[in-house]
Amino acid sequence: MTDLRSVTEPGDVTDLIEVEALEKVFAVRRRGEGSRWRREKREVRAVDGISFRVARGEVVGYIGPNGAGKSTTIKMLTGILTPSGGRLRVAGIDPARERSGLARRIGVVFGQRTTLWWDLPLIDSYRLVHRMYRIPDGRFAQNLERCVELLDLGGLLDVPVRQLSLGQRMRGDIAAALLHDPEVLYLDEPTIGLDVVSKTRVRGFLRELNAERGTTILLTTHDLTDIEQLCGRVMVIDHGRLVYDGGLAGLHEAGGSERQLVVDLERELPPIEVAGTRFVRAEGARQWLAFPASASAAPVVAAVAERYPLVDLSVREPDIEAVIAKMYDTGGSGTQEAGEKSLM
Numbered sequence: 001m002t003d004l005r006s007v008t009e010p011g012d013v014t015d016l017i018e019v020e021a022l023e024k025v026f027a028v029r030r031r032g033e034g035s036r037w038r039r040e041k042r043e044v045r046a047v048d049g050i051s052f053r054v055a056r057g058e059v060v061g062y063i064g065p066n067g068a069g070k071s072t073t074i075k076m077l078t079g080i081l082t083p084s085g086g087r088l089r090v091a092g093i094d095p096a097r098e099r100s101g102l103a104r105r106i107g108v109v110f111g112q113r114t115t116l117w118w119d120l121p122l123i124d125s126y127r128l129v130h131r132m133y134r135i136p137d138g139r140f141a142q143n144l145e146r147c148v149e150l151l152d153l154g155g156l157l158d159v160p161v162r163q164l165s166l167g168q169r170m171r172g173d174i175a176a177a178l179l180h181d182p183e184v185l186y187l188d189e190p191t192i193g194l195d196v197v198s199k200t201r202v203r204g205f206l207r208e209l210n211a212e213r214g215t216t217i218l219l220t221t222h223d224l225t226d227i228e229q230l231c232g233r234v235m236v237i238d239h240g241r242l243v244y245d246g247g248l249a250g251l252h253e254a255g256g257s258e259r260q261l262v263v264d265l266e267r268e269l270p271p272i273e274v275a276g277t278r279f280v281r282a283e284g285a286r287q288w289l290a291f292p293a294s295a296s297a298a299p300v301v302a303a304v305a306e307r308y309p310l311v312d313l314s315v316r317e318p319d320i321e322a323v324i325a326k327m328y329d330t331g332g333s334g335t336q337e338a339g340e341k342s343l344m
């Protein structure tokens with residue numbers, strides 16, 4: 001455990017989600033080696049004793065490599081799966097025991113599946129949600145208007161869901177999950193497969209929802225920009241165990257991440273030597289130097305500028321994806337949307 005932050009004390013009434021030593025074990029059968037007929041039983045510990053609390057109004061990213069146990073956790077939090085062990089409360093409710101009572105308090109969006117009626121115009125799905133949840137008429141109209149405005153659904157309400165693009169459908173799904181004013185919103189891969197414009201719109205909406213309504217959000221994602229732009233806190237799960245729970249800055253520290261200085265010199269020169277930096281590589285007159293992410297860039301930049309003939313200089317922010325990949329036993333994928341700030 002790198003930095004398991006105690007977010008709130010036990011018994012704190014503001015805790016909306018309480019998870020203690022939660023476990024889910026699946027019994028799977030697989031064919032025994034060397035025999036077509038013998039089948040051996042095997043246990044998969046999908047969630048292996050995790051504990052956390054989420055306070056009302058928090059936006060928490062829940063990340064981990066494929067098969068880490070994210071979806072299994074969300075399914076237990078929504079009451080779809082019954083835990084094999086441990087304790088779980090959402091808004092004071094045991095999800096597996098009171099699934100329908102809980103449904104009124106939570107909203108769920110699974111990025112890869114839709115909860116909308118495929119053949120019906122979008123608005124008809126919303127009317128069905130209105131009736132299913134017995135949402136008061138005024139509240140429904142108000143929530144629908146707000147979602148339509150912020151998610152830009154105006155021109156889509158009469159379009160059958162099957163004709164919507166992935167991004168339009170996702171926005172439609174998010175609205176459907178929010179019409180009954182849930183206190184908690186679970187999002188499983190909310191931006192998966194979306195183009196950059198749709199991603200930005202969805203992220204903007206979620207930020208606004210949290211700020212305006214104080215809706216607590218727990219989201220799983222493989223897109224770390226979602227985390228960087230939305231989440232004040234991130235939980236990392238690997239092989240069913242929490243390996244990190246804390247802020248983004250702490251994640252960089254925990255991963256021992258480095259920032260890079262990209263230096264464009266007037267001409268090709270031997271490797272730059274400046275205290276507190278590590279020469280990484282050179283390509284013609286361009287050189288890359290690494291320095292600890294926790295250190296200030298200013299003295300490093302000043303020292304390089306004073307001693308070397310410069311054309312340009314920029315700082316490359318630590319690649320969060322690489323930091324997290326270090327935490328996973330399985331490794332991770334390359335760089336994505338790493339920030340680069342020009343200093344000249």
Ligand SMILES: Nc1ncnc2c1ncn2[C@@H]1O[C@H](COP(=O)(O)OP(=O)(O)OP(=O)(O)O)[C@@H](O)[C@H]1O
Nearest residue numbers: 026028044046064065066067068069070071072073
């Ligand atoms: N119904 C099931 N029966 C047996 N094993 C299961 C079942 N559901 C999940 N698992 C196993 O549990 C582990 C965790 O799966 P889970 O779907 O929770 O991971 P995940 O972190 O959501 O992965 P991904 O990012 O790929 O969706 C995996 O090894 C998976 O194969």
